Amino acid sequence: MGRYIIRRLLLLIPVLFFISVITFALAHAVPGGPFDREKPLPPEVIANLEKYYGLDQPVWKQYVDYVTDIAFRFDFGPSYRSRGRSVNDIFADHLPVSAQLGLAAIVIALVIGLPLGILSALKQNTLWDYLGMGLAIFGVSVPAIVLGPILILIFALALHWFPVAGWGTPAKMVMPAFALGLRESAIIARLTRASMLQVIREDYIRTARAKGLSERVVMVRHALKNAFIPVATILGPMFAALLTGTFIVEQIFAIPGMGKYFITSITNRDYPVVMGTILLYAVFLVLANLAVDLTYAFLDPRIRYT
Amino acid sequence: MATLLQVKGLKTQFFTQDGVVNAVNAIDFDLNEGETLGIVGESGCGKSVSVLSLMRLIPSPPGRVVGGEAWFQGRDLIKMDMEEIRSVRGNKIAMIFQDPMTSLNPVLTIYQQVSEALELHLGMDKRQSRKRTIELLDLVRIPAAANRIDDYPHQFSGGMRQRVMIAMGLSCNPQLLIADEPTTALDVTIQAQITDLVRQLKQEIGMAVIWITHDLGIIAGLADRVNVMYAGSIVESADVKDLYADPRHPYTLGLLHSIPRLDAERKTRLTPIEGLPPDLIDMPPGCSFAPRCRFAMEKCLTETPALETVARRHTVACWVDVTGGKR
Numbered sequence: 001m002g003r004y005i006i007r008r009l010l011l012l013i014p015v016l017f018f019i020s021v022i023t024f025a026l027a028h029a030v031p032g033g034p035f036d037r038e039k040p041l042p043p044e045v046i047a048n049l050e051k052y053y054g055l056d057q058p059v060w061k062q063y064v065d066y067v068t069d070i071a072f073r074f075d076f077g078p079s080y081r082s083r084g085r086s087v088n089d090i091f092a093d094h095l096p097v098s099a100q101l102g103l104a105a106i107v108i109a110l111v112i113g114l115p116l117g118i119l120s121a122l123k124q125n126t127l128w129d130y131l132g133m134g135l136a137i138f139g140v141s142v143p144a145i146v147l148g149p150i151l152i153l154i155f156a157l158a159l160h161w162f163p164v165a166g167w168g169t170p171a172k173m174v175m176p177a178f179a180l181g182l183r184e185s186a187i188i189a190r191l192t193r194a195s196m197l198q199v200i201r202e203d204y205i206r207t208a209r210a211k212g213l214s215e216r217v218v219m220v221r222h223a224l225k226n227a228f229i230p231v232a233t234i235l236g237p238m239f240a241a242l243l244t245g246t247f248i249v250e251q252i253f254a255i256p257g258m259g260k261y262f263i264t265s266i267t268n269r270d271y272p273v274v275m276g277t278i279l280l281y282a283v284f285l286v287l288a289n290l291a292v293d294l295t296y297a298f299l300d301p302r303i304r305y306t
Numbered sequence: 307m308a309t310l311l312q313v314k315g316l317k318t319q320f321f322t323q324d325g326v327v328n329a330v331n332a333i334d335f336d337l338n339e340g341e342t343l344g345i346v347g348e349s350g351c352g353k354s355v356s357v358l359s360l361m362r363l364i365p366s367p368p369g370r371v372v373g374g375e376a377w378f379q380g381r382d383l384i385k386m387d388m389e390e391i392r393s394v395r396g397n398k399i400a401m402i403f404q405d406p407m408t409s410l411n412p413v414l415t416i417y418q419q420v421s422e423a424l425e426l427h428l429g430m431d432k433r434q435s436r437k438r439t440i441e442l443l444d445l446v447r448i449p450a451a452a453n454r455i456d457d458y459p460h461q462f463s464g465g466m467r468q469r470v471m472i473a474m475g476l477s478c479n480p481q482l483l484i485a486d487e488p489t490t491a492l493d494v495t496i497q498a499q500i501t502d503l504v505r506q507l508k509q510e511i512g513m514a515v516i517w518i519t520h521d522l523g524i525i526a527g528l529a530d531r532v533n534v535m536y537a538g539s540i541v542e543s544a545d546v547k548d549l550y551a552d553p554r555h556p557y558t559l560g561l562l563h564s565i566p567r568l569d570a571e572r573k574t575r576l577t578p579i580e581g582l583p584p585d586l587i588d589m590p591p592g593c594s595f596a597p598r599c600r601f602a603m604e605k606c607l608t609e610t611p612a613l614e615t616v617a618r619r620h621t622v623a624c625w626v627d628v629t630g631g632k633r
């Protein structure tokens with residue numbers, strides 16, 4: 001198992017290499033540069049800036065410098081736009097915010113999604129099922145850009161339960177976490193229901209009933225663990241996406257997270273920020289998928305990694 | 307011998323989109339204590355559904371036991387409430403299933419699965435149930451049982467898994483063990499081993515057994531009595547030796563002709579019964595075997611034959627006496 005984990009982590013190196021080459025190449029292929037303005041800067045100024053940031057070097061040299069800085073000093077370089085701030089500073093400021101929000105959203109997604117899916121499956125074709133799946137369809141089809149303002153209207157402006165927007169207190173986290181997590185909870189609920197419905201038709205469930213076990217024991221002990229295996233698959237990418245920030249919700253609720261910063265960096269051509277975020281997302285994705293695969297091994301004894 | 311199980315008019319239907327499937331059509335049979343009953347018939351004729359009905363394990367929806375009684379030790383299984391039937395399942399009546407590859411839970415260890423019934427019905431604690439699980443695995447001849455009880459099902463072969471299923475079935479010393487085609491999914495050599503095992507265990511323990519199969523050949527050395535089922539009905543019922551020596555139903559004759567014989571010439575072809583079993587949704591009047599029956603006459607198409615006694619402990623549902631002459 002230990003060797004398996006190390007192998008998977010080593011696999012990160014080619015993955016990151018590949019992603020960094022592509023993002024770097026794309027950044028340089030797209031027309032326009034980081035110092036384009038409405039009113040063009042004087043050429044001397046641009047030349048100075050490019051020299052300062054090393055952009056006058058050949059592209060391959062820029063790439064090598066960029067990668068060696070990251071690899072050996074964990075330095076993602078300076079931001080082109082935020083004067084005097086490095087990409088590392090920006091990550092340090094904004095990433096924890098997104099991660100906290102993402103974590104809260106995941107918790108909400110699981111706490112709502114799993115029981116809802118299980119309940120719908122067990123009470124298939126009853127009011128509970130229709131209610132649960134109705135809610136799930138609502139969750140999937142209403143985007144955060146609509147749900148966010150609705151939440152604000154109802155729970156902040158009308159009921160005054162939560163502050164309208166902002167960051168820093170638990171109360172401020174509730175609505176954005178819901179806006180983020182509801183959609184994911186809907187996805188989890190639907191998958192859990194489908195998986196559960198399949199599992200309760202399995203032969204071993206009949207075997208369990210034939211032993212005289214109560215329905216509760218049959219479900220909890222024999223069905224749930226099996227039903228959760230496919231659900232674990234989608235949690236990996238979901239985790240990675242939520243932890244690295246989500247632009248729309250952060251925008252709506254004025255949250256100083258990474259998602260918002262990332263999008264602004266793209267429009268500003270702040271390539272070091274863009275590339276750094278993408279690389280970090282890749283790392284999260286690989287780690288999250290690794291965590292999922294380890295969860296598999298925990299859930300399903302047929303899966304063993306060597 | 308005392309009667310252990312008395313089934314009267316058991317009728318089970320499935321209410322599907324295509325219509326009502328008459329899976330079991332009012333069957334009657336008795337089973338004595340310690341007796342082995344074979345239920346034989348082609349696939350889809352209602353063998354599984356009839357025993358699952360007794361255990362009240364018919365998936366509902368779409369299925370339901372719509373009528374009949376099943377008296378077991380003075381109580382009607384069909385009328386029991388859920389709590390009562392659960393106290394019977396796995397305790398007084400145990401069941402093992404066709405496919406050992408899918409009938410064990412892949413994420414629980416053998417110990418976890420065998421011990422459940424012990425703790426539930428016999429109130430054993432962990433230490434007792436562990437000891438008893440090892441004994442049971444020894445009983446079904448699983449080598450090195452003590453080292454293997456914490457293994458998972460996928461670490462066992464098909465034959466070994468079926469042994470685990472049998473151990474599970476025997477765990478609470480049931481009065482009745484129902485085996486639903488327990489060897490159909492296994493290799494021929496393993497089939498013989500499992501059949502032998504059950505025969506030996508039955509002698510040691512003395513429970514009654516219902517053994518379901520579509521292969522009359524297996525039943526010969528195993529059962530005391532045989533019910534032949536066709537299209538949801540019992541068409542012939544007899545002591546096993548009478549069934550082989552003096553088969554009375556055209557369908558039974560057909561089944562007997564399709565058993566491979568060891569003493570036959572290599573080249574003699576087996577003669578499976580031509581045609582297919584009827585659709586159980588729209589059952590025409592008359593004998594359901596008529597379209598495939600070489601004895602069929604006018605009457606067979608309009609009137610359904612009922613089980614009638616033709617010899618001692620031998621009943622047949624057929625208008626024709628296949629030994630010659632009409633009835």
Ligand SMILES: Nc1ncnc2c1ncn2[C@@H]1O[C@H](COP(=O)(O)OP(=O)(O)O)[C@@H](O)[C@H]1O
Nearest residue numbers: 320327329348349350351352353354355356586
């Ligand atoms: N869950 C179900 N839904 C609908 N029909 C079913 C179901 N289970 C069994 N049946 C029908 O009941 C009939 C008898 O099935 P079964 O008892 O399993 O046959 P077998 O004799 O092979 O064990 C079959 O025609 C089958 O189509």
Ligand code: SF4
Nearest residue numbers: 593596599606624625
């Ligand atoms: S009743 Fe008629 S059709 Fe049915 S088995 Fe007997 S002879 Fe054949």
Ligand SMILES: [Mg+2]
Nearest residue numbers: 353354486487
């Ligand atoms: Mg069957």
